[in-house]
Amino acid sequence: MAKKSKPSEKQPKVHDELKGFDIKINAFGEMTSSLNIERLNQFLNEKVDDIKLRDRKDAKAEEE
Numbered sequence: 001m002a003k004k005s006k007p008s009e010k011q012p013k014v015h016d017e018l019k020g021f022d023i024k025i026n027a028f029g030e031m032t033s034s035l036n037i038e039r040l041n042q043f044l045n046e047k048v049d050d051i052k053l054r055d056r057k058d059a060k061a062e063e064e
Contacts, residue, residue, distance in 0.1 A: 017043055 014021055022034040033040070 015043075015047070 024032050026032055
């Protein structure tokens with residue numbers, strides 16, 4: 001009979017600004033995070049290009 005391998009508890013690689021970030025889903029289906037949601041949203045707004053908003057005129061006006 002083959003041995004079952006145990007999943008490793010190794011932490012995934014993350015951006016330096018998100019060190020210590022951990023997210024879990026509890027028994028009620030709620031997400032619990034080790035990082036403040038506002039800080040996470042700010043990071044995503046700065047670093048991630050939103051494809052749906054690329055061609056919007058009002059989004060470009062906000063940048064200028």
